[in-house]
Amino acid sequence: MLQAIGLTSTPRQDRPPAVDDLTFEARPGAVTALLGSAGSGKTTALRLMLELEPGRGTTYFRGRPLHRIAQPQREVGVLLGDIPGHPSRTLRSQLRMLCAATGVPASRAEELTRAVGLDGLERRRIGTLPIGADRRLGLASALLGDPHTLLLDEPDSGLSAAERGRLHEFLRAHADGGGTVLYTTADPKDAVRNADRVVTLHAGRLVGDQDVTEFARTRLRPRVSVRTPQAARLAAVVTQEARAARRPVEVVAEDGNRLSVYGSDCAAVGDTAFRHGVPIHRLAAETGDSGAPAGSGRAAPRTAAGDGRPESGGAGRRAGTAGPAPADASPRSSVSRDESRDIGAGKSGVARRPARSPLRPLRYEIHRLLGVPSTPLVLTAVLLVSVTLALLLGRGGRAALPAVLAGWPALSPLPPAALGAGLLGAFSFGEEYRYPALTTGRGAVPRRPGLLLAKLTVAAVVALLLGAAVVVVDLTVLRFVYGGELVAVPGNWPTLSASWLGLMVGCAWAGVLGAGVFRAAAAGVAAVLAVPVAFVPLMQQVLTGPSVRSAAGFPARLREFAGPQWSPAVDRWLAGGLRVLGQPSGVALSLTLTGLLCAYVFTGLRRKARW
Template sequence: MLQAIGLTSARHRGLQPAVDDLTFEAGPGCVTALLGAPGSGKTAALRLMLELDPGRGITYFRGRALHRVAQPAREVGVVLGDVPGHPVRTARGQLRMLCAAAGVPASRADELLDTVGLAGLGDQRIASLSPGMDRRLALASALLGDPHTLILDEPAEGLDAREADWLHGVLRSHAARGGTVLYTTSDAKEAARAAGRVAGRVVSIDGGRLVADQDVVEFARTRLRPRVAVRSPHAARLAAVVSREARAARRSVEVVTEASSSRLSVYGSSCAEIGDTAFRHGLPVHQLADEVGDTGPVVSHVVPGGPARRENGADGTGLSEAAAAGTGPDGPDPVGSRSAGSGPVGSRPDRAGLVGPGPDPGRAEGCSPAPDAAGPDLPPPIRRRPARGPLRPVRYELRRLFGVRTTALIMAVALVASAGISVLLARDGRTPLPNVLAAWPSLLPLPPAAICAGLLGALSFGDEFRYPALAAGRGTVPRRLGLLLAKLAVSAGVALLIALLVVVASAASLRLVYGGDLIRIPPNVISLGVSWSGLTVGCAWAGLLAAGVFRVTAAGVAAVLAVPVLMVPLVQRMPKAPTARSMTGLPGRLRELAWPHWPHETDRWVLAAMRVVAHPVGTALTLSLSVLICAYLFTSVRGRVRW
C-alpha cells in the first residue's frame, strides 16, 4: 500500500508549485498509472514521494515513511530515467555493485539478468545497450532487493510496441504477486492497456492537482472513445460534408480537425459510413482506420451556490456520455472519480489518507498558526535527505573500483613508467638507490606511483558524482562515515599495492639491465618503507578527499599536484628558529602512557613516522590532508543543516 498525502512542492520565486496538495493511494496487487500531460507534475510528485525534493506532505509505504525504512532498497524499487552507471561498466558488473549496496548476494545479479532477458548480454557495456535493453537493466536494478513497491517514471517512453508490451507484462506480474506498482505516463491508452489484465487504477493530474482517481474500467469508458481516423488532401471539405449529412440524418457525429490540416477524427461514425460519403462526393481518402481517442481529463468544477459540474479537458473533443450525465447532488457520480476538491469545505486529508474534519470554526481570531508552522492545517515538511550508504561498503567500493578497466590501465601505466624511469636514473650512477627504486627524478614533482595513486583516489569520489549509482535520480553521493572509511581503506590498499609493485618492477628492471650488483638493501629500510608508503597513501587520500569536497575528479588531481608544487615550497620557506628542546625519547614516554604496552620494537616505527612527518614533503602532505578533512567535514555538516 502506497499512500501519498498532501504532496506540495516548494515554491520558487513566487511561481506556482509543480505539485499542489496531491493525495491518492496505490493499493497492493494493483497497477496504478499516474496520468498527466508533460509538465503536469508527475515526476515532481514521484520525487516528493522519494524525499528527493523539499516540500510538504508525506508518503507512507505500507504504513512507514521512506526515511524510517531500515533498508529502502528492499521496500521500494525506483526507476527514474536511465541506468545511473559508468558507461564502460558491464551490465553484470553494475548489478553486482548494486547488490553490495543493497546487501543482497551477488548471485541475485545473474538471476535478474535472466529474468529481464539480458542473460546473454551480461558482459556488454552499458553505453552499448539499446533503449529497450537499458530500460530492462534499469528494471533489474530496481528489483534487486525484491521490493514490495515499484515506482517508475515514464518506463515505456521511447520503447517500441513489443518492448512496451513486455514491460507492462512485468508490471502486471509484480502486482499479481501482491506488490504495488506506480508508474507515470502521458498516454491515456497506455494507462488503460498496462493495467488491463489486473485490477488497476488511473490517477489523472493536471497542473499538479488531482483531477480524477478511477479504476481502469471506468477510466476506459469515460476517457477513451472510439473514433475514425481519416486522412485526405481535402480534409476541410470532407469534414463539412460529413457534418452536413449527420445533421440531415439527425445522428450524433462529431468531427475534429487535428493539428495537421489533412487529418480528421470523427466520433460517432464508422469507416464504412465515412468511406461511402467520400465516394459519393468524389473526395480522395488516403487513410481510413478505427482508433481509440483520448477525450482529455474530466475536470471537476465547483460553482458557488450551485451543483458541481464536469467538463472535458481543453482538447475540444466534447463531453463523453458518462461525463455529460452530471454529478450534482441530485444524481450519483457515474465516473467514480475523486477530485482534489471533492471533500466538504474546509476538509483536509488525515494521516490515513481519508477525509477528516478541517480546523475548528470556533477557534478564536488571531490564534491561527504561522503559514510555515507545522500545525494541523499543513502537511508535514518533506526534507531532502541524502541517499543511504551501501550496506556492504567495502565490497561495494571494491566492485566499483575494479569493475572498470581504468584501474588496471592506470596501474599498468605506473609500473611501465616507473620501470623505464628507474633504468634511466641508474645509468649515470649519481642518483641514490631509494630514488631509483621509487623512480623519482628531481625533475618530477612526484613519482609516477604517487601520481597514479592520487588519480585513483580522485576517481573514487569523482566517478561517484559523475555517474551516481547508489540511488536513482539523486545525483550526489551520501556523505556517510561507513562509505568514507571504505573508500579510504580501499584507496590506501591500492596505493600500497602500487608502491610495492613499483619497487619490485624497478628492482627487476635494474637486475635485468645492469645485473644484480646494483641492488642492495639499505640500512634504513624501515624508514624508507614508511616514507614511501606514506607518500603514496597520502596522495591517494588527498585526491579522494579533494574530489569529495569539490565533486570533480580534476580537483582531486590538482590537490595531489599542489602538495609538491605549492605546499612544499611554503614549508621550506617557513622561518627556522634554533630549537631549545628536543623530542628525543617521545616513543618511550608514549609507551608509558598507553594502557596496552607495545613492544620496544615499535619505537623504531614511531620514530620512522616522525621523520616522515618532519620531512618537507611529509609536512606539506600532512597539512594538506588536515585541511581537506576539515573541508570535507564542513561540507558534510553544512549539507545536513541545509536540508
C-alpha cells in the same frame, strides 16, 4: 499500499511548482499508471516520493515514509531516467556491485539476469547494450532487493512493441504476486491496455483518479473532431437534430473553434453542416485524450443532446475528478489501509533508523574498483612510466637511489606511483557522481561513514600494493640492466619504506576526500597535486625557520609518562614514525587530509540540514 499525500515541489524562480498538492493511492496487487503529457510533473512526483526533490508532503510505503524504512532497497525498486552505471562496466559486474549495495547475495544477479531475459549478455558493457536490454537492466536493478513497490519512470520508452509487451507482462506478474506497481506514461491508450487504475496529472495537479474502465469510458470514447469558424452554431444544430432523432449525441466545445462530438460519425456531422451552410475546416474521427482536462481553464461546458442544457459537473466527470473509487475496485488488492499501517509500524510502534547504504560497503567498493577497465590501465601505466624513469635516472648515476627506485625525477612534483594512487582514489568518488549507482538511497552518493571508511580502506590497500610493486619492479629491472653490484639496497630502507608507503596512502586518501568534497575526479587529482605544489614549500619555510624548536627526545619523555614497560624497539619505531611525519611533505599531507576530512563532514552536515 503507496499513499502520496499533499506532494508539492519547491517553486523555482517565481514559477508555479512542478507538482502542486498531489494526493493519490496505488494499491497492492494492481498496476497504477501516472498519466500526463511532457512537463506535467510525473517525474518530479516520483522524485518527491523518493525524497530526492525538495518540497512538502509525505509518501507512505505500507505505512512508513522512506526515511523511516531501515532498508529502502528492500521496500522500493526504482527506475528513473537512464540506467545509472559506468558505460565500460559489464552488465554482470554492475548487478553484482548493486547486490553488495542492496545487501543481497551475488547469486541474485544471475537469477534476475535470466528472469528479465538478459541471458548471454552478462559480459556485454553497459555502453554497448541496445535500448531494450538497457531498460531490462534497469528493471533488474530495481528488483534486486525483491521490493514490494516498483516506481518506474516511462519504463517502455524507446522499446519495440514486443519488448513493451514483455515488460508489462513482467510488471503484471509482480502485481499479481501482491506487489505495488506505479509507472508513468504519456500515452492514455498505453494506460488503458496495461494499468488497473489511472491517475492523471496536468500542470502538476491531480485531474483524475479513476479505475481503468471508467477512464476508458470517459477519456477514450470515440468522437468526431470538428474545426469550424461557426462552432457555436454547429453545436446547436447538431444537438437539435440529435434531440429530434432521439439519438444520444454529446457535443463538447474545446479550445477556439474546435468541437468534439460524441455518439455520432463524420458522415452525419458533415451532412448536418452542409444542410445548414456551416463551413468545415477539419472533420476527423478520433479516439484518445480529447484535449485539456478539467481544471486547466480551457475546456468549455459540454452540452447533452437530451435537453440542450450544460451538463452539471460533466467536465469534472469527463476529466476523471469524480470521488474515490470503491474499496473493491481492484480485485487483486489484499491489504487494507489499516493492515498496511500495522505492517509499517511494527509490533513496537517505534520507527527504525535507516541502515547505512550500501549495506555491504566493503564488498561494494571492491566490485566498483575491479569492475571498470580504468583500474588495470592506471596500474599498468604507472609501472611502465616508473620503470622508464628509473632506467633514465639510473643511467646517469647522479640521482639518489631512493629517487631512482621511485622513478621520481626532480622536475616532477610527485612520483608516478603517488599520482596513480591519487587518481584511483579520486575515481572512487568521482565515478559515483558521474555514474550514480545508489539512486534509491538518500541522494546519488549517501554520506555514510561506512561508505567513506570502505573507500579509504580499499584506496589504502591499493596504494600500498602499488607502492611496493613499483619499488620491487624498478629494483629488479635496474639490477638486470646495470648489475646487482651497482644497485645495492640502502641500510636505512625501513625508514625510506615507511616514508614511501605513507606518501602513497596519503595521496590516495587525498584523492578520495577531494573528489568526495567537490564531487569530481578532477578535484581529487587537484587535491593530490596541491600538496607538493602549494603546501610543501610553505611547510619547508615554517619548519626550517629560526624559531622552530626541536622535538628530539619526545619518545623518551612519552615512555617515562606511560611507564617503564616501554620496549626499546617500540621507541625506535616511534622515533622513526615521528621523523617521517616531521618532514615537510608529511606535515603538509597530514594537514591537507585533516582539512579535506573536515570539509567532507561539513558539506555532509549542510546537505542534511538543507533536506
